[in-house]
Amino acid sequence: MILEDIRIDQGGRPLLSLDARIAPGEVLTLMGPSGVGKSTLLAYLAGFLAPAFTGRGRVLLNDTDLTRLPAEARRLGLLFQDPLLFPHLSVGGNLAFGMPWKAPGKGTRKETRRARQEKIEAALEEIGLAGFADRDPTTLSGGQRSRVALMRVLLSRPCAMLLDEPFSKLDASLRHEMRLLVFTRVQRLGLPALMVTHDEADAKAAGGPVIELGAQS
Template identity: 60%
Template sequence: MPDHEAQRAGLTLSHVKITRGARTLVDINDHVDPGETLTVMGPSGAGKSTLLSYIIGTLDPTFTARGRVLLNGTDITQLAPEQRHVGILFQDELLFPHLSVGENLAFGLRPTVRSRTERKRRIDAALTDIGLTGFADRDPETLSGGQKARVALMRMLLSEPKALLLDEPFSRLDAARRDQIRTLVFAQARSKGLPVLLVTHDHADADAAQGRVHVLNI
């Protein structure tokens, strides 16, 4: 491993190439600094979500991949998904319907946070951080789309990821909520110094990210 990659903070995609049969879907060699966002754009089927699967360690074996993923200088390419410390947000919030809002957030806490008092403190602080003070006992089904998106974001952040992947998480929100959630997500990522990789087909998402853009072509 080159010394500059082993010592570099952020998310490095080192000569990552993903193919299926004879077709190359992804060919990228780039680095995302802490607090920076790299947007990967392309139409459906171009390989955007495939790239995210490779980064988090869930790539379908029907694909062939080479290249390395490094996080803060550590090669995570061969690690199990739960060992990679990479957070991801999807189009759907994926909140647990049988758990309250507070219990959903508690699910994101690291196992090392064992004290009931400390867990409650972190959950209450997280709700305040996203403008949902007092929502701990609410049923997720009573929340609006924007509120669900905020809870999903904070649940992921409570797991203390070292990088954030965004799989078109704004696409199902109406225009007003989309702008609000975009602003919140990117502000949280910058404040926590997280490198962000956003995949989208929406140019407005790329503009809001205020970073470089890598285009995948079919």
């Protein structure tokens, strides 16, 4: 993923500028104090920049300029501080939400649904939550909700990942577990990833390049 001449302004005042290249399976970490535009940058990349800000510059992924596409077509997986699971859906329903439908072809719609259910069960087993498909997400622990949120993103088959301080609200014992889970899958799937964080331990665990953003005067 290439971030080419990215510039973000707030009310006509320059807020952030960035040029970077992120290799497949690599995590580029942006660090800096609050107010320098880290999360605003992710919003620009994802296609939902707030009206108070203006942005320009190209985001190239697989030779496609994402800034020319609507947000839903950019295929960027977003992981936030909060898991943001849908309370009206089961754990399995949350995982199914972002999964793309395949054309049934010669099979029936029922067979396609069964295949999706098998993928959900396999995904839950992979993150140590086998048999949780029918569970209410409000009954899960914080670490379990975070794992479901991660797998929901991965099942949507993103082409790149945007990580907005995804470990900041986890206690110390869970941070190591989730860092390992996230970064291992990013590397295994060959996904370029951009993470913003205040935590140097996050950057160290990611193992990729780090860019320090200073406060603007």
